[in-house]
Amino acid sequence: MTEAATDAPSPELLEAGRLLFAGEAEFTAAAPALGALPPMEGVEIAFAGRSNVGKSSLVNALTGRNTLARTSHTPGRTQQLNFFRIGGRLMLVDMPGYGYAAVEKAKVEAWTQLIHAYLKGRSNLARVYVLIDSRHGLKSIDTDLLDGLDKAAVSYQIVLTKGDALKKSEIERRIAGIQAALAKRPAAYPEVLLTSSRDDRGVAELRASIARLLQERGA
Numbered sequence: 001m002t003e004a005a006t007d008a009p010s011p012e013l014l015e016a017g018r019l020l021f022a023g024e025a026e027f028t029a030a031a032p033a034l035g036a037l038p039p040m041e042g043v044e045i046a047f048a049g050r051s052n053v054g055k056s057s058l059v060n061a062l063t064g065r066n067t068l069a070r071t072s073h074t075p076g077r078t079q080q081l082n083f084f085r086i087g088g089r090l091m092l093v094d095m096p097g098y099g100y101a102a103v104e105k106a107k108v109e110a111w112t113q114l115i116h117a118y119l120k121g122r123s124n125l126a127r128v129y130v131l132i133d134s135r136h137g138l139k140s141i142d143t144d145l146l147d148g149l150d151k152a153a154v155s156y157q158i159v160l161t162k163g164d165a166l167k168k169s170e171i172e173r174r175i176a177g178i179q180a181a182l183a184k185r186p187a188a189y190p191e192v193l194l195t196s197s198r199d200d201r202g203v204a205e206l207r208a209s210i211a212r213l214l215q216e217r218g219a
């Protein structure tokens, strides 16, 4: 396990994260295609992951607003790149899911192309948070995305979701397995975060991680 993997954020960073997400959070744009992206504004981060992994729920948990992003039991709820302005300094992008969805295959393939193209071509994108369902771990469709991000040198960090649904021993095993899989990936941030939008575990730590990223970017 690396240093970063076990480092708890400092109280100052936790407070910076809390303040970042305590301010205004507003939906600003939805882009169905690359040609419809809003202008670049400040530092951007994106939430990517398989359909139904809990991306939109985590946006709501971070902002403490239950209905900011639309969520659903049915995979395929988010169908465009949704841009949220957070505290005037950060743009958070909630993406459609890849992998599977309760919509036509052609639609999912089009989203997957859009996701890959956006992630590799957005110059103010500071980091991609790749969300992985803690119960399922990394699937080949996830490693396809990681391969693309490594090749394009786009920084990413793994965030495990639905941590409330796993036992402690399973959580430890899952995190260790993912860290081992990341060790040889050049664009991976070594720390793996475990979150739950149900019981809020790891949410303050994720806010702190995002606040640290903004500090590093001088934003």
Ligand SMILES: Nc1nc2c(ncn2[C@@H]2O[C@H](COP(=O)(O)OP(=O)(O)OP(=O)(O)O)[C@@H](O)[C@H]2O)c(=O)[nH]1
Pocket: 049, 050, 051, 052, 053, 054, 055, 056, 057, 058, 070, 071, 072, 073, 074, 075, 076, 077, 078, 079, 095, 096, 097, 098, 161, 162, 163, 164, 165, 195, 196, 197, 198, 199
């Ligand atoms: N147990 C548990 N369920 C969760 C959690 N977060 C989300 N869910 C459930 O997972 C389902 C999908 O949540 P969404 O947030 O819509 O997932 P998404 O990744 O945005 O899905 P798409 O937009 O379809 O790609 C919903 O039924 C949520 O209630 C969590 O932390 N714990």
Ligand SMILES: [Mg+2]
Pocket: 055, 056, 057, 070, 071, 077, 078, 094, 095, 096, 097
């Ligand atoms: Mg969604």
